[in-house]
Amino acid sequence: MNRFVRTLTLGAAVAVLATAANAADAPYYDKNVVVSPAPVSVTDWTGMYVGVFGGYGGGDFEYPFSVGSPALLSGQVDMSAGGFVGGAQIGFDWQASDAFVVGVVADIAWSDISDEVSVSLAAATDPITRVNGSLGTDLNYFGTIRARAGWLVTPDALLYVTGGAAYGETESALSLSASGAVDGSFGASTSDTDWGWTVGAGMEYRITENVSFETEYLYVDLGSKTLYSGDVFDLPARLDLDTSFHVVRAGVNFKFNMF
Structure with missing residues (x-):
């Protein structure tokens, strides 16, 4: 009987010790502890970038003219001009806040924008009298120096407006010839770099930390x-040229990590 009691007592003690040991190893959870989520990385737009782009430009080149003094004939010839454009740009952006980005950008583009018209007229009363003429302008290249300001619609998507100075080289040529009552020929050409202004808007989407895709619209007035x-x-005569056009283009930018 005493041996049975001692055995039962020893078993009970072992069970109590085992329970205590398991309780000591069990994890402890504090319901009052708040677990913070892992920080979300925010895209930083600050830095310098270079890019390439291509697109299409077009508009109306206007030619006001007058002949005679006082003017016997005056008016304006409007011609549609269009062509492809392609070039490169360099810029710098600064992320002023979580949702606001400002920057500057300069670009230059080769241009295939051009217009040309040819006319051949005959006098109704004298078909022998004829006037032939041609007029055209090529925009060889153009560029802009602009500021831009945008809003981050998402951490990786920037919607912006832009504006600043514009420049471009226009090359124009005019020729006239007449036979009959008036006989002779005339020609003139000019090539100049003109300055003006530009405004526009666009969206840039960051594909990776250093590569982004951009689409942009610009109105350029030279x-x-x-x-x-x-x-x-x-006869005294004068011919002017008003140059303005629209550009829609897309490109890729490559950012340098400066900080």
């Missing part, structure tokens, strides 16, 4: 200039 002022067939 102002007005005189193509010719002098005598044509013994």
Whole structure:
């Protein structure tokens, strides 16, 4: 009997010790502890970038003219101009806040934008009298120097507006010839770099930390200039050119990590 009691007592003690040991090893959870989520990385737009782009440009080139003094004939010739463009740009952005980005950008583009018209007229009363002429302008290249300001619609998508100065080289040529009552020929050409202004808007989407895709619209106005002022067939004449066009383009930018 005593041996049975001692055995039962020893078993009970072992069970109590085992339970205590398991309780000591069990994890402890504090319901009052708040677990913070892992920090979410925010895209930083600050830095310098370079890029390439291509697109299409087009608009109306306007040619106001007058002949005679006082003017015997005056008016304006409007011609549609269009062509492809492609070039490169360099810029710098600064992320002023979580949702606001400002920057500057300069670009230059080769241009295939051009227009040309040819006319051949015959006098109704004298078919032998004819006037032939041609007029055209090529925009060889253009560029802009702009500021831009945008809003981050998502951490990786920037919607922006832009504006600043614009420049471009226009090359124009005019030729006239007449036979019959008036006989002779005339030609004039000019090539100049003109300055004006530009405004536009676009969206840039960051594909990776250093690569982004951009689409952009620009309106470019290179102002007005005189193509010719002098005598044509013994009559004083003047011809001007107003150059403005629209550009839609897309490109890829590559950012440098400066900080």
